[in-house]
Amino acid sequence: MVRAVNLLVVLLMLISGLANADVTEVTATVDRNPVTANESFVLTVTVNDDVSNNTFEASKLLEDFVVGRTSVSRQTSMVNGNLSKQTRFTTVLIPQSPGEYTIPEITIKGVSSKPINLRVLEQGSDSNTEQRIAFIEAQIDSTNVYFQQPITYVARLFLAADLNKGNLVPPQVDNADVQQIGRDEESTQMVNGRRYKVYQRVYQITPNKSGSITIPGARFDGEVFTQGQRSIFSSFSNTQPVSAIAEGIDVNVQPVPDSWTGHWLPSELVSLSASISPEQEEYKAGEPITLSYMLTAVGVKPEQLPEIAPDFPSSFRVYPDNDETDSFTRNGVVISQKTVSFALVPEQAGNLTIPEFELPWFNTKTEQRTLAKTESMTLPVIMPAGMTQSDITEAAPTDSRPDSESIETTNTSERPNSNTVAPKPLVPIWVIGALAVGLAISLLLNLYLLIKRNSVKRQEKTVKPESADNLNRSKSWQDFQKACKNNDAKAAQESLINWAHTHLDGSFKSLADIAKYLNIEDEITPLQASLYNVGGSQWTEGKVLYQKVRKQVDNLNVKRQHSNLPQLYPS
Structure with missing residues (x-):
């Protein structure tokens, strides 16, 4: 116990003494030279001290390159009782044009590294292909298209090491819509004697503006596993960051022809x-x-x-x-x-x-x-x-208004002459008035009875609330329940329409009618998609549809029962 305490005190003293150490050495290295345009290489900056993460900001120093993410790792080691620390900054850089470049000296806490002269080769150069860990090839189906004509963009990522994690970013195109199509495909391929794992992704790019456009290359940022073994005493990761960018592609987008009329498709x-x-x-x-x-x-x-x-x-x-x-x-x-x-x-x-x-x-x-x-x-x-x-x-609704000329003619012909003497009525006036009053009362009574009879008929035609027992005994309902259980789309359609035709007053003859009436559009849509879409997928929502229909029918029956109750305070 005493020995463990003494060892702990020594370690604390060594760590405390190391905390006061100063940076005396900064080194910068690249994993290969020359490199290829649009393909990544790794810049490693090593400091012989424990420094904070923000002491090195690559984006401010390396404006000639596309700067990827920077990872920071630290290592502590003890050799012959001497404790030392290191901080390592690893940054992924991508040159976009061939030529001669210089990575400037990097200064941390007053100590600077040596500059690095870097040679960048054209993409596709064979002199550097054996060192490539990752690169992207991209192609499109046509470089000359029309306005809103879709372009198929295929990006193929080649990786010569096992992937730890990564992200393939689609091309960012101005005045165009970009969406992924389908799923990624994986394969292997030999390139210049080296085996690569190939990840393929397809995008559809729809230009929304005519003229010349450039499709920037798709970009990959990720990490791959290194081949060396990781030491249990080292805090450095056994992964390596890697990035790659595909070449940009120029496309000519033609406008809608001047002679075109109608909807452009x-x-x-x-x-x-x-x-x-x-x-x-x-x-x-x-x-x-x-x-x-x-x-x-x-x-x-x-x-x-x-x-x-x-x-x-x-x-x-x-x-x-x-x-x-x-x-x-x-x-x-x-x-x-x-x-x-x-x-x-x-x-x-x-x-x-x-x-x-x-x-x-x-x-x-x-x-x-x-x-x-x-x-x-x-x-x-x-x-x-x-x-x-x-x-x-x-x-059908029609216009049954009589002709105005015939009315005028009839009235004119029946209008008595003002110079003639009207004959005396054969029946006393009071008798005619009494008959007219009686006839009017009779007509009103018959009209009332007719309206009453039609109202009763309409009420009889209204769908009656159906109990759960009657519902379960219905043959068409049993067929619908069985079809939903088996996810049989065709049988579910036929049985539901048959049940609705019988139990919903015969006015529902399609799935659309039933969906609107029962408010089950969301549940009917997968069924319709399976029935009518070309190459439609297998219907698997039978249980959901049955439960929703049953719930809506039960709610409908409750509302109808309540609506048949007499008014609490009849007028």
């Missing part, structure tokens, strides 16, 4: 399709039909898609139904989609035609105006049993 491929739901051999006048348009464009953002607003013939009443926009990635390419639905109500019988619909777009491959269009569709429409054309016409 540059793309490699655009398709437009239309579908009818339900698909039947014939349709009935007065019953709604869902017509959906799907617009798909390759390589564009969803907000670049135009509006879908076809012109429909007067033989249909048209109501907007649903509007959805989505995007996804396939094989490193962004694909955007817009789906717009309309509810069409045919107003007459016969073969009714929905005309073709066209959307212009600019083909970036052929540099030509192209049309995406649907084919015309002919729907056989029949008159429902027991109805006539006049019934369908009367159901």
Whole structure:
């Protein structure tokens, strides 16, 4: 115990004496010379004392280079009873142009290092490739594009050492949108006899301004493990900082052609399709039909898609139904989609035609105006049993005002001549008045009874609150519950529509109608995406949808029961 205390006292005395030591030596070294433009090298500044981190600020001294982060490490050692300390500053530097450079002397607490003459070679020079730990290659699919035409930028990071941590920064482009596409890819590759691990990342760059632009190179900052073994007595890390920058790329962005009219949509491929739901051999006048348009464009953002607003013939009443926009990635390419639905109500019988619909777009491959269009569709429409054309016409809002000329003519013809003598009535005036009063009372009574009867019918047609037992006994509800449990998107759609058609007064014929009525748009969206999107992913939200629908139905039943209660203070 006494020996341990004495040893501790000696160590404290040595440390106290070292604290009063002064800086007597500052050295600066680089890990290699010459170096390559746009590739990093490491500057190490060593001080034979314990100094604070802010005594060396690389960014103020090295303006000819891109300065990466500076790491600081300290080491304490004892040799033959002599205690010594060192502080080591490690900074990553990246030269951007070839040439001859000088790293100036670095002064810390009055002691300066020697300057370093540095030679920077052009990128791609073979004389220095064997020493490269990291470098980035970048390429784009085209250097001549049109306004808002997407550019695919591929950055490939080569690392000759194991990665500890790092960050690949995308190119910072003025007047352009930059977003990553897909996931990173990893591989290995031999370069000049040295094995590299390759990390590939793809970006989509959309220019928002025409003219010449420069895409700065993507940049990597990180740490790799060194090959030497770390001593248990050393506080220096066994990692080495490393950075790299890809070469900048010049791009010419052409403006929208002067002859272009309409919405500007540059793309490699655009398709437009239309579908009818339900698909039947014939349709009935007065019953709604869902017509959906799907617009798909390759390589564009969803907000670049135009509006879908076809012109429909007067033989249909048209109501907007649903509007959805989505995007996804396939094989490193962004694909955007817009789906717009309309509810069409045919107003007459016969073969009714929905005309073709066209959307212009600019083909970036052929540099030509192209049309995406649907084919015309002919729907056989029949008159429902027991109805006539006049019934369908009367159901639609019309202007039934009589012609003013006929009114004037009729009134003129029936107006008595002022020179003739009016004949005496055959029935006394008081009898006519009594009959008129009686007729008016009768008409009012009949009108009241008619209104009362219609009100009762409307109340009978209102959806009745359904108990939990009745709900669970419903075949369509059981099918919906089973479909959600199995994440069967098609079965869930059919069973939910069947249940709503039966239990919600028959006025709900689509998922969009049900979603709006039950306020479950967020839960319906994944189901619709799985059903209608090209290459849609597997639906996995069945449990969430079932729980939300059940909750909304229960809340709806509670509200209806409360609304059927008599008023507390009836008027």
